[in-house]
Amino acid sequence: MTKQVRQLDRVVIRFAGDSGDGMQLTGDRFTSETAQLGNDISTLPNFPAEIRAPAGTLPGVSSFQVHFADYDILTPGDAPNVLVAMNPAALKANLGDLPRGADIIVNTDEFTKRNLAKVGYAASPLEDGSLDGYAVHPVGLTSMTVGALADQDVSKKDAERAKNMFALGLLSWMYSRPYESTIRFLQRKFAARPELVAANIAAFKAGWNFGETTEDFSVRYEVKPAQMPPGTYRNITGNAALALGIIAAGVRSKLPVFLGAYPITPASDILHELSKHKRFGITTMQAEDEIAAIGAALGAAYGGALGITTTSGPGVALKGETISLAVALELPLVIVDVQRAGPSTGMPTKTEQADLNMALFGRHGEAPVAVIAPRSPSDCFHAAIEAARIALTHRTPVILLSDNYVANGSEPWLLPDVDSLPDLRVEFATEPNGEDGTTFLPYLRDPRTLARPWAIPGTPGLQHRIGGLEKADKTGDISYDPANHDFMVRTRAARIEAIEVPDLEVEDPDGDARVLVLGWGSTYGPIGAACRALRQRGLSVAQAHLRHLSPMPRNLGDVLGGYDRVVIPEMNLGQLAHVIRARFLVDAIPYNQVRGLPFTAAELETMLEEVVKNG
Amino acid sequence: MAEPVALKLTTKDFKSDQEVRWCPGCGDYAILAAVQSFMPELNIPRERIVFVSGIGCSSRFPYYMNTYGMHSIHGRAPAIATGLSTTRPDLSVWVVTGDGDALSIGGNHLIHALRRNVNLKILLFNNRIYGLTKGQYSPTSEIGKITKSTPAGSADSPFNPLSLALGAEATFVARTIDSDRKHLQSVLRAAAEHNGSAFVEIYQNCNIFNDGAFEELKDAGTRDDYLIRLEHGQPITFGKDGQFCVVHPPGGFGLEVRDTAAVSPEEIVVHDSGVTEPAYAFALSRLPGLDLRNTPIGVFRNVSRPSYDNLVQSQLEAARAKATGTPEEQLAGLLTSGDTWTIS
Missing domain, CATH: 3.40.50.970 (Thiamin diphosphate (ThDP)-binding fold, Pyr/PP domains)
Structure with a gap:
């Protein structure tokens, strides 16, 4: 049958299952296929610390979210459009993140009375109407995989384990992903056991073919490659x-x-x-x-x-x-x-x-x-x-x-x-640096960087001793002199401040923003996505992101002074905000969250909208 | 290979310009003098010798040696020296440590350096007391020791450093005494010739906080009866006219001291530092009691096992031998390895 093909600009898929179900690998493969296609991608693995938490329980759920689009994206996505739930625990643990209308592909074979009871479902959510607001696709992933591998030379256990490849095959079909890299990957991964190569490829193809033939999936999707700068990725x-x-x-x-x-x-x-x-x-x-x-x-x-x-x-x-x-x-x-x-x-x-x-x-x-x-x-x-x-x-x-x-x-x-890439070559000290031409002064400094010579063992004539005791300026001899200690402490601070770091760049395409969002580290994506969303709605907001936290860019004070409000989102209780307030006397607004997960763009958008509108 | 050029270094060449600041009468002076006068014998240029120490009185040692040196942090010298020795096999790396530094705060690094067999010469100055912090008991102090921190007597059982090193499968284990320069230097010589970790315990007197701790081993009236001077290939006898000897009693696990007159000569153990199984050297290390009687000195164990440095370097060399192209070309190849795609 011919399936309808629908174009999408972006999709968020979350693969969720038991720690032993191979969800990280499945997500990783789907990501790799998607990368081959030229979409922009961002991923978020989320797994428990336990290697194998008790099977089928909520603490044992492992998931992998992938966001791909035909334009450049900044985050792994706030809410999945598609959830692949390999068991009841995976459904229960992730359902709360799904918007109404999302697709849910469930492995019905795992929805047994026992597995439902493990996570506190009194009745099967597949039957009690609680999923009516979603597009649920019940698929017997395990049984269909085992069925597809009946002719293969593998144990039932190995056949069952290949169900993640069936799921990957199905999703790869749904989103028109190229699968050659996955075939190559399986050939590499199981090189020592050809029967597993054959079984996993067969499971993948069975999933693909299932998508093509079943009437449950009437639509196939395409996400065109993103416009990205030319080059090899x-x-x-x-x-x-x-x-x-x-x-x-x-x-x-x-x-x-x-x-x-x-x-x-x-x-x-x-x-x-x-x-x-x-x-x-x-x-x-x-x-x-x-x-x-x-x-x-x-x-x-x-x-x-x-x-x-x-x-x-x-x-x-x-x-x-x-x-x-x-x-x-x-x-x-x-x-x-x-x-x-x-x-x-x-x-x-x-x-x-x-x-x-x-x-x-x-x-x-x-x-x-x-x-x-x-x-x-x-x-x-x-x-x-x-x-x-x-x-x-x-x-x-x-x-x-x-x-x-x-x-x-x-x-x-x-x-x-x-x-x-930057040239990082260094010069080791090779000659005495004292005025007499014979002495080596291990703490004589470069006047610009305040760095001392790096004189490595093996260098003739520069034998010297260094240690944790306070050192006299220049000679490096042990010193308890009060003025010397004061000087050395200040010099060590000045050394760090002397490090040249690039000025902080501000992104403010509208040029009239009164609110600056300042971030550091991994919050760049969610902050950027929130700022874009606000700008698309006609609100102006500026974004600046610190790479250098010590020393900070020299223009930081001026940047901060240029805005009415400075908002600092962090996945802590306000550590950068504390430093900024102390150093620059800026009444920065901390926005903090410590849930073990990145910010969603949506929550930052809501928070920033409030600040932009009401100051 | 050409004969190495004689460097003609002298003791003086190994003295740094720093004023030595141990307490007058400290055993460390004798060890420093012995090491400085031994160093020329190595015929290694000073710049290729590095002394790394931790914290404690003994750990001031590197400041006084005109070589490269690092006075690091408490207990960590073996770890720091491991990184140095592993990346710089051309250097002769010596660790100077004490009983608190090596066996208390740094115990973990010591045993791991020994089991890896890193090419380090580890000199442990054992004075059975904390000196720099002014007189607390150490992990080698005898049980019941009354110190500032143990007014009612220490309740800790001490470590036997040699037993510990042997338990960690050290390939070279020896003991010597600060005041016996000739013996000390003979042990340093053997340690320097060893490829791998060489662990040398040096009994050292702290005349301020634990004076006379090893007096019986030094006093002319007692030392011959107390000390067992181990010599490879020689029957183990000691005391006046060799009146005592070491035997391996049938049925027992260890070694024991007997009157030589009471045993037949073939029962006397002939010292062999090359016994592969550490049990023999371990039995030797268990001979002395807390009263210092039957204290063996000399090389307990000296066996060959590949050093960590050599193993690591040979892995690097094997990997390099297989590589082709400049490092930049190899890096470009690595960056583009795996699944890539091109956008034109």
């Missing part, structure tokens, strides 16, 4: 982009890279990725703890490597003393904090921006460091290079504040030309 998560940025920093600095890391969610993927690229001269060490991880990175930096440690908030707390040592030693070091919801273990797989205070202030003594934050998954690549640039040029620890939202979310990335 790939879909990338923030953690992958960050790892590539570190590799690029190694290549562009011509230094060996040393990563010290201890496994921690959601940062471990950076360690995994970097451990695969030894050919670039990258050493990865899985240390015995967070402290050893940064200690080893600092030791490597002392020896002339680009030293990096990757972690999340709890790890940064443990690394604080070593960051202070790096402040005193004035050695380059990059500390990546992929933030997650705290305090303590908190919600390890959920996002938050609540480590800003710790990054800025969380050390003993006056211990200033540089702090930067990426705004999107692909921006993690450039943020990593920028962190390395500051660390190497200014001989300072740099904290890079990523978060779970950008780390695991993905978007299309216009691949940069390698030659266009």
Whole structure:
């Protein structure tokens, strides 16, 4: 039969199922197919910390949301147009996010009395009329998959496990996605077990064919490619982009890279990725703890490597003393904090921006460091290079504040030309720098950057000792002199302030906005989407987004002074707002949310509309 | 390979311009002098030697050596030195630490450096007390020790540092004494020649807070009866005219001290520091009691196992050998790997 084809400009699909149902993989594949088609994309994985929570329960639900469009988009979407619910728990956990009229594809095989009872459904929502406001498509995903694989040489269990590929096939048909990359992916993934390659491809094709033949799906959709700048693209998560940025920093600095890391969610993927690229001269060490991880990175930096440690908030707390040592030693070091919801273990797989205070202030003594934050998954690549640039040029620890939202979310990335990346080469000290021509003064500073020489062991004639004790200016000898300590403390602060960072750019297309929205890090997308929506409705609002949080752009005070109201949305209780109010005496309006999820564009739009209209 | 050029360095070359600031009479002076006068023997240029320390009296050591040096933070020297040694196999990296630094706050890093077999020479100055914080008991202080923080006596059982290191499967484990320069230097020599982690416990006197802690091992009247000088390949006897010996009693797990006259010569254990199984060296480490009787000094264990540094470097080299193109070309290839699409 010929199906009707309808054009859409954007779609949000959420795949939801049990932790063991392979929803992350399904979403990832759908995203990859969609990227191949040239749509703009933004994704939001959302999964529990437990590897396998009890099957069929609400805490065990894992989901993956993908937003794709024929224009450039900024967020994974507020509300799904389509929910794929692999079991009753997935339906119950996600129904509240669906607007009326949304499509729901349910795996009816899992809607058994027992599974319904597990999540507190007295009657099946498929039968009691409670889903009347939605377009429900009941599909026996499991039984149809098993049926389709009857001739395959696989166990019933393996056949059942392929149901996610059936679902992917169905959705790929519905949205006219190219599937060649998925076939290739399955061939790679199950290379060692050809029978699984065949079974999963068969399940995928069965899902596709089901869509084509069943009368339940009468419409097929198309979303045309987005108008995007020319070039080569790939879909990338923030953690992958960050790892590539570190590799690029190694290549562009011509230094060996040393990563010290201890496994921690959601940062471990950076360690995994970097451990695969030894050919670039990258050493990865899985240390015995967070402290050893940064200690080893600092030791490597002392020896002339680009030293990096990757972690999340709890790890940064443990690394604080070593960051202070790096402040005193004035050695380059990059500390990546992929933030997650705290305090303590908190919600390890959920996002938050609540480590800003710790990054800025969380050390003993006056211990200033540089702090930067990426705004999107692909921006993690450039943020990593920028962190390395500051660390190497200014001989300072740099904290890079990523978060779970950008780390695991993905978007299309216009691949940069390698030659266009910054030149990060450094000069090690090779000669005595004292006036007598023979003395080496390890704390004699570059007058512009205030950075001290990087004299690595192995350099003849420059033997010197450094340490955590206060040092005398220039000589680096131990000093308890009051005036010297005062001078050194102020100098360490001035060193950070001397870091050159680009001026803050303001986006105000109407040019007459009286309200500025100031954000940092991963809120860029939702804030941008909210501002666009307001502008489309004829309201003026300006957006500025901080990448550099320490030091802040020099024009920030002037920018803030140019608006009647400044609104600061953050996924914390107002940490940037606090700093802005203290430093600039601006009566900024904090807007805060700590639910472990990114802002929706809609809630920001509502809030900003109120400020724009009523001040 | 060409003969290495003799550098003709002297003790003086290893003295830095910094004033040494330990308490007068501290055992650290003797260790510093012994190390400084031993260093020329290595025939390694000073710039390729690095001393890394933690916090404590002993950890001031790097300031006094005219080499590269880092006085780091409490307990973390083995971790910092691991990063340095792993990325810079051309360096000779020494860690100076104390009983509090290495066994209390830094215990984790010590055992992991040892089990990895990082190419570090770890000198643990053991004075069985916290000196820099003015006299609290340490993890090697004897149980019942009365100190500022334990007026009723310590309730903590002490660590035996050598047993701990052997439990962590250290490949080189030795003990020596601050006041015996000749023996100290012989142990340093063996440690320096070892590829991998070399763990050296140095009994060191704190004359302010724990004076005389090892007196019986130093006093001319007692030391021969107390000390067991281990020598590879030699039967283990000690005391006046070798009147005591070490035997492995049948049926038992460990080693015991006997009167030499009461056993047949073939029962006396012949010291072999190369025994692969750590149980033998562990048994040796258990010989002394809290009264310091039967204290072995010398090299307990010296076995060969690939060092972490070598393993890491060979992985890097193997990966590099397979790579083609400039790093920039490789990076461009990596960026475009996987599923890409082009918009024209």
